[in-house]
Amino acid sequence: MAxxxxxxxxxxxxxxxxxxxxxxxxxxxxxxxxxxxEALDRGFEVKAFSRGDDNKTAASxxxxxxxxxxxxxxxxxxxxxxxxxxxxxDDEQPMHVKTSQHLCDILAGTETRLLxxxxxxSLYVNKEHTIQVKDGADFPxxxxxxxxxxxxxxxxxxxxxxxxxxxxxxxxxxxxxGERSGEYIxxxxxxxxxxxxxxxxxxxxxxxxxxDEIENGDHIRQRISVVRK
Numbered sequence: 057m058a059x060x061x062x063x064x065x066x067x068x069x070x071x072x073x074x075x076x077x078x079x080x081x082x083x084x085x086x087x088x089x090x091x092x093x094e095a096l097d098r099g100f101e102v103k104a105f106s107r108g109d110d111n112k113t114a115a116s117x118x119x120x121x122x123x124x125x126x127x128x129x130x131x132x133x134x135x136x137x138x139x140x141x142x143x144x145x146d147d148e149q150p151m152h153v154k155t156s157q158h159l160c161d162i163l164a165g166t167e168t169r170l171l172x173x174x175x176x177x178s179l180y181v182n183k184e185h186t187i188q189v190k191d192g193a194d195f196p197x198x199x200x201x202x203x204x205x206x207x208x209x210x211x212x213x214x215x216x217x218x219x220x221x222x223x224x225x226x227x228x229x230x231x232x233x234g235e236r237s238g239e240y241i242x243x244x245x246x247x248x249x250x251x252x253x254x255x256x257x258x259x260x261x262x263x264x265x266x267x268d269e270i271e272n273g274d275h276i277r278q279r280i281s282v283v284r285k
């Protein structure tokens with residue numbers, strides 16, 4: 057066997073043995089918990105960060121620390137950081153931008169990727185990308201502050217060329233207790249419907265898409281979206 061073939065085999069063996077290392081912040085959130093379970097099931101090393109000492113995740117490595125208290129040292133050595141932050145009250149909405157920009161500042165200039173659990177309200181509904189889901193007359197008023205905040209979060213991320221970020225928007229109907237089908241459609245900036253005319257995905261299937269993106273790293277500095285197949 058030629059030396060080149062030996063080197064190729066050795067490289068492939070090393071790739072199979074490599075274990076992805078990720079950090080998940082705001083880890084006690086329901087989406088983040090699903091991402092952690094999916095990652096652990098695939099053999100990832102996962103470190104969870106969240107406020108308080110109560111670990112609600114499946115990760116054994118847990119640190120009670122708020123996002124805004126995280127430092128560069130906390131996130132050294134990870135292949136990716138997943139930002140599961142979510143706010144629901146109007147006065148908390150500006151924290152979407154503040155927290156993700158804080159993470160960007162920490163990770164700036166590094167190879168560690170940042171993956172954001174985004175929202176569907178900022179997806180476009182026309183090819184010109186001038187009208188978003190949240191602009192529709194039938195968009196629920198109670199979700200408009202959240203949609204606006206996450207839209208602004210995405211706008212600020214687009215300005216960062218020093219961070220390997222990816223913003224992943226779910227379908228319009230994002231179901232916490234939906235089934236794990238194991239399948240999804242990967243889409244882009246526009247609201248996408250499945251063959252049944254639905255914009256729907258479960259937290260569990262969204263987690264699959266998130267972990268797939270961590271493994272593949274195909275959408276650096278892009279917003280993508282996912283819908284149930």
